[in-house]
Amino acid sequence: MTSTNVAAAIRGAMLTAEPAAKAMATRAVRRDWAAGRLAFVFDQAMPDEPARPARPELLPPNAMPKRGRGGSERGRLALLHALAHIEFVAIDLALDAAGRFGEQRGPEFVTDWLDVAADEAMHFSLLARRLRTLGSDYGALPAHDGLWDAARETAHDAAARLAVVPMVLEARGLDVTPVTIERFTAAGDLRSARILERILSDEIRHVRYGTTHFLKLCDERGESPPVLWKTLVARHFRGAVKPPFNDSARRAAGLSYELMTGVV
Known part of the structure; x- marks a missing residue:
């Protein structure tokens, strides 16, 4: 069912687990908001936790393996993976800001943080594609669970x-x-x-x-x-x-x- 208000649309994107689908859903929310297809209505609460895919394995910060400084090919892959994960979580951070505080802060606030969410989705997609080009993928390595x-x-x-x-x-x-x-x-x-x-x-x-x-x-x-x-x-x-x-x-x-x- 297509969402008709901005809170429902944001919540739907946050509860999308598969990474590529989350990125696509986030961009769709931004497009629909910009086109005036989503009402400024906040009748749904934001989830306490966004949906997450089965991979990567999420570890406490102090349990993460050392990835070095990116000098070797393996080190650069690890760094790209870490950056992809940061951008993936940043999608939900921006969506949550728009959905959680948008009603009190107004439409301009919603517009700005949906812009950020769409950018983060694009950044994640670029990094995930780069990992695939290099023979890896997002989820191949453990990731930080503290973000x-x-x-x-x-x-x-x-x-x-x-x-x-x-x-x-x-x-x-x-x-x-x-x-x-x-x-x-x-x-x-x-x-x-x-x-x-x-x-x-x-x-x-x-x-x-x-x-x-x-x-x-x-x-x-x-x-x-x-x-x-x-x-x-x-x-x-x-x-x-x-x-x-x-x-x-x-x-x-x-x-x-x-x-x-x-x-x-």
């Missing part, structure tokens, strides 16, 4: 979700992806490097969406952005926000040092 923790931890508060997911997790991608691109380039794998360049470009926009909506929330609440961001990250992020930072990419995303620290 959905950020969604669980911030399910109660849109500001917390924005502070942790785009403004910490995706921002970290801005910091580390250029080095990964250099490694693939040095190994002669220019096709993989170009995929990562595309992902980096899109992720700058994703972080900008997060920053923009976070600042809007701060303004509505009468909160200082640096103070609220630090408070929410300390409360809800199980890790450290530490350098090195990709300052140019962060500034392009609106996530400047001044904004995050309050120091001009």
